[in-house]
Amino acid sequence: MSTKKFSNYLGLGLAVAGILILLILPNMLSQYYVYLIATVFTTALLASSLNLVLGYGGLLHLHHGVFFGVGAYTVAIVMTKTSWPFAVAVLLAPIIAALIALVIGWFCVRLRGLYFGMLTLALGQLVWAIVYRWNALTEGDNGIHAIPVPEFLTSINSVYYTTLVVLVLALIILYVINKSPFGLTLLATRDNPVRSESVGINVKRHRLIAFVIAGFFSGIAGVLFVLVERSVAPSLLFWNKSAEILIMCLMGGLTVFMGPTLGAGILVLLSMVVGLYTEYWLLVLGLLLLILVLFLPQGILGYAMEKYDKRRSIGGEN
Amino acid sequence: MLQVEQLQKAFDGFQAIADAHLSVPKGEVVAVIGPNGAGKSTLFNLITGHLQADSGHVRFKGEEITKLSPFKICHKGMARSFQLINIFSSLTVFENVQTSVLAIHRLDKNFFRPSRKLLVEETLEVLDSFGLYDFKDRSCSSLSYGDQKVLEIAIALGSKPELLLLDEPTAGMSSEETRKIVNLIKRLSQEKGLTILLTEHDMELVFDVAQKIMVLHQGRTIAQGLPEAIRNDKAVQNAYLGETG
Numbered sequence: 078m079s080t081k082k083f084s085n086y087l088g089l090g091l092a093v094a095g096i097l098i099l100l101i102l103p104n105m106l107s108q109y110y111v112y113l114i115a116t117v118f119t120t121a122l123l124a125s126s127l128n129l130v131l132g133y134g135g136l137l138h139l140h141h142g143v144f145f146g147v148g149a150y151t152v153a154i155v156m157t158k159t160s161w162p163f164a165v166a167v168l169l170a171p172i173i174a175a176l177i178a179l180v181i182g183w184f185c186v187r188l189r190g191l192y193f194g195m196l197t198l199a200l201g202q203l204v205w206a207i208v209y210r211w212n213a214l215t216e217g218d219n220g221i222h223a224i225p226v227p228e229f230l231t232s233i234n235s236v237y238y239t240t241l242v243v244l245v246l247a248l249i250i251l252y253v254i255n256k257s258p259f260g261l262t263l264l265a266t267r268d269n270p271v272r273s274e275s276v277g278i279n280v281k282r283h284r285l286i287a288f289v290i291a292g293f294f295s296g297i298a299g300v301l302f303v304l305v306e307r308s309v310a311p312s313l314l315f316w317n318k319s320a321e322i323l324i325m326c327l328m329g330g331l332t333v334f335m336g337p338t339l340g341a342g343i344l345v346l347l348s349m350v351v352g353l354y355t356e357y358w359l360l361v362l363g364l365l366l367l368i369l370v371l372f373l374p375q376g377i378l379g380y381a382m383e384k385y386d387k388r389r390s391i392g393g394e395n
Numbered sequence: 396m397l398q399v400e401q402l403q404k405a406f407d408g409f410q411a412i413a414d415a416h417l418s419v420p421k422g423e424v425v426a427v428i429g430p431n432g433a434g435k436s437t438l439f440n441l442i443t444g445h446l447q448a449d450s451g452h453v454r455f456k457g458e459e460i461t462k463l464s465p466f467k468i469c470h471k472g473m474a475r476s477f478q479l480i481n482i483f484s485s486l487t488v489f490e491n492v493q494t495s496v497l498a499i500h501r502l503d504k505n506f507f508r509p510s511r512k513l514l515v516e517e518t519l520e521v522l523d524s525f526g527l528y529d530f531k532d533r534s535c536s537s538l539s540y541g542d543q544k545v546l547e548i549a550i551a552l553g554s555k556p557e558l559l560l561l562d563e564p565t566a567g568m569s570s571e572e573t574r575k576i577v578n579l580i581k582r583l584s585q586e587k588g589l590t591i592l593l594t595e596h597d598m599e600l601v602f603d604v605a606q607k608i609m610v611l612h613q614g615r616t617i618a619q620g621l622p623e624a625i626r627n628d629k630a631v632q633n634a635y636l637g638e639t640g
Contacts, residue, residue, distance in 0.1 A: 258510040261486075262503040265494045268483040275443065275477075276495035276554055277469035278503055286504065 084385075099241055103234045111237050112305065117345045118240040119301040122247050124325040124337035126294035129251060131323070132331030133260065134287045135267030136185075137194035140201030141322055143181070144174040144292040146314030148299020150208060153221040153309045158214070163227050171296035177204065178292025179285070186284045189270075198316060205314040220310030224303055240301045247294055252334060254290065263287055317359075324366055330376025339378050396421040396558055396590050397442070397473075402451035404441055411437045413614035415451070417592075419558065419607075424584050424591045426601045429611035430634075435594040436478060438611065439562050442592075443475050444468045455558070470499070474556035476548045478563040478594075482535050489531040491546060493518040495553030518553065525549040525579070541572035548579070559583065561593040565600060573597065580604050602626070610634070 103111045127141040148170040155166035181200045185193050208215045215221070229235055254260050266273045266280045273280050303309065312318065325344050329336030344362075351361050373380055399417035403410070412434045419425045427435050440446040442453055444465040453461045460468055474495075483491050496514045497503050505513075522528045525545050530538060535546060544564070551559060564580070565573040577600055583589045584604075595601050601608065602622050609619040612634040618625055625631055 253509075254506050256509050256511070257507060258497045258502045258505045258513060261490060261494060261510045262497065264486060264490075265483045268485050269481060271445070272477070272481045272483065272550070273494075273498075274445075274465040275469060275475055275481075276550060277466050277498040278494075279464075279466050283503070 096241075096245065100238075103237050108233050111233050113346070113349060115233070115237045115240045115301075115305045117342050118237075118244045119298055119305055120322075120325070120345050121338040121341040122244050122301065123295055123298040124322050124329075124341045125248060125251055125334075126291045126298065127322050128326045128331060128337045129254070129263075129294075130284075130287050130291045131326055132336070133255060133263050133267065134284055136284060136288070137190060137197075138288070138291075139194045139198045139323065140316055140319045141197075141291065141295055142316070142319035143201040143204050143314050144178050144295035145299045145302065145318075146208065146309070146311075147177050147204065148174040148296030149302045149309045149313055150215060150221075150299075151296070152300050152303040153224050154214060156224050156226070157221055167300055170300045171293045174296025174299060175289050175293040178289045178295075182285045182288035182292070186281045186288065201314070201319065202316060205311060205316075208314055209311040215311070218311055220308060222308040224307050224309070226304060226307065230304055236304050239304060243297065243301060247297060248338070251294065255334060259283075259286070321362070324362065324369075326376075328365070328369055328376055330379030330382070333376070333378040333382055336376050336378040340376070343377075396456060397592065398452070398454040399438075399442065400452045400454075402438070402441060402453065403449045404437060404446060405449055410614055412441065412448075414616065415441075415611065415614065416616040416619065417609050418619070419590060419592050421590055422584075422588055423606045424580065424593070424604050425607045425609065426605035427592065427594045427609045427611055428596075428598070428601055433611040434614040435611055436562060437614075439475065439560055439594065443473065443560060466498075469554055469556075472555075472557040473560065474551040474554035474558075475560035476551045476562060476564060478566055480540075480543045480547055482543060482546055482550060484536050486535060487531065488527055488533055488535050488538065488546060489518060489522065491535050492521050492527075492549050492553045495550050496521070496555075499554045521549055521552050525552070541568055541575075544568060544572070545575070545579075548576075552583075556589070558590045558592065561591065561595075563594055563596065565595065565597055573600065577604060 102114065123145050127138060130136050130138045151170040151173045152166045155161050155169060156163065181197065184200065185196045188196055209218055211217070230239060262278055262283060266278060266283055270280050321344065325340035326337045327340070328343060329338065329340030348358050351358050375383060397417070397419040399415055402412055402415040404412040415434070415438055417427070427438065429435055437446065441448050444460070444463050444467070448461055451461070452459060455468070455471060455473060458471070460471065483494060486494065493510070493514065496518050497510065500514060502513060519528065519531070522531055525548070527542065527546060527549060530542065535543065538546060548561065548564060561580070565576050568576065580591060580593070581604060584591055605622060607620065608622055608625045610617050610625060610631050617634055618628045618631045
């Protein structure tokens with residue numbers, strides 16, 4: 078019991094220490110690195126939202142980037158094509174992302190396994206095609222640039238702190254959901270959907286709700302993306318973006334709450350470093366994926382937790 | 396409590412259930428027996444909504460439930476265990492039962508309360524009555540086969556059913572474990588007044604616990620009645636008991 082408490086305090090302590098470091102970091106780094114870490118925050122939220130469906134729901138969601146793109150485009154379109162205030166854009170983005178998730182999810186939860194995955198991919202690419210072609214609304218493959226944002230969000234440091242605060246708040250909410258009856262039931266539907274139905278769980282609806290929540294948080298990540306980049310392009314909604322998020326979750330560990338955040342941090346920073354030397358980032362990514370699948374299928378944090386648990390249980394027995 | 400009438404189900408031309416009849420009175424223990432492939436598991440899956448019947452009726456407490464999905468049937472007061480172990484493999488023993496307790500209280504879509512504090516007493520009560528209390532914090536996949544089989548039934552009991560369906564509850568168990576299950580069935584029936592429908596290969600067990608027996612042969616109900624009548628039924632002896640004995 079006391080070791081359990083100890084590990085809880087350890088987790089909390091690490092989180093607080095991490096946040097404190099992140100709070101003072103912008104004062105010590107150049108603007109470029111501040112920008113880069115803000116990108117990590119955005120991506121971490123995106124990956125964590127995917128993991129609700131992928132890791133905890135056990136659903137092969139292959140195209141989560143769509144909701145991210147929809148969120149980002151919502152902000153971009155509201156800010157450039159209407160005279161509505163910024164707050165409306167910010168509120169609307171996750172709501173529209175969640176609505177699109179509701180429509181796509183409604184079809185997908187009827188299918189299982191790979192078929193579920195293929196349908197997320199197909200419907201997601203459909204949304205991409207609409208964004209790509211609908212010139213009047215989305216500016217097509219030009220994308221939308223120089224998106225106006227409120228004065229207080231123009232400096233990179235304020236963007237950094239905003240994305241940090243939003244990420245921490247969103248992670249807390251996702252964590253609470255994970256530990257709630259909804260989260261426990263989601264794990265049950267992942268482990269054994271047939272049995273779940275037998276004990277009175279509406280599995281399809283449960284999965285759909287998880288899908289929509291994930292879409293909602295992905296939409297919030299889309300807002301953060303606009304704050305950081307001030308521009309959007311259709312490539313945000315292309316499937317290879319979604320594959321990258323998937324790999325982040327795998328890399329960090331699907332069964333550990335902070336896994337996707339770690340994966341996002343590693344991949345974003347790595348892509349920057351690799352980009353300095355070669356154009357073949359996707360090749361490096363492919364090799365990484367290969368190593369991951371062969372030697373570390375439980376992900377980095379998953380592996381670490383396994384080792385930690387083992388040591389703890391041996392210590393407990395002695 | 397449960398009526399099955401003229402139930403039929405075919406798979407790709409194979410008539411798994413040709414004409415099944417069954418009546419389960421409230422408070423009784425009823426057993427469905429029949430040789431391998433007689434359609435016992437299919438019958439169970441039809442009753443609990445895991446399969447859709449081609450024709451016929453299933454009525455529960457006077458209400459037609461033939462077309463309902465499993466989770467709705469569960470909320471009406473019917474729970475089941477499975478022949479093969481069918482538990483939530485990554486959860487702890489406690490969470491396995493708690494999942495079903497949460498669902499029956501319709502708390503499974505609650506987002507903002509920590510689940511570890513919800514319906515704890517009720518869950519522990521179920522675990523305690525099954526002798527699983529000491530294992531509560533263990534991962535369920537670390538339990539022995541026999542204990543997993545007990546957990547299998549405990550999950551069903553978490554749904555607080557009026558009618559409990561047990562699909563071969565002692566399959567693959569040692570004789571000692573089987574005795575434990577027999578006592579459990581008797582206790583559930585006598586102390587809690589639970590209505591129980593079960594399938595079983597162990598004839599000794601069936602004649603020990605059942606107040607009524609239905610015999611299924613090639614998808615048809617060929618006899619239904621008191622254990623003594625079944626034992627002496629000519630058609631049953633020909634179709635089933637004759638084969639084994």
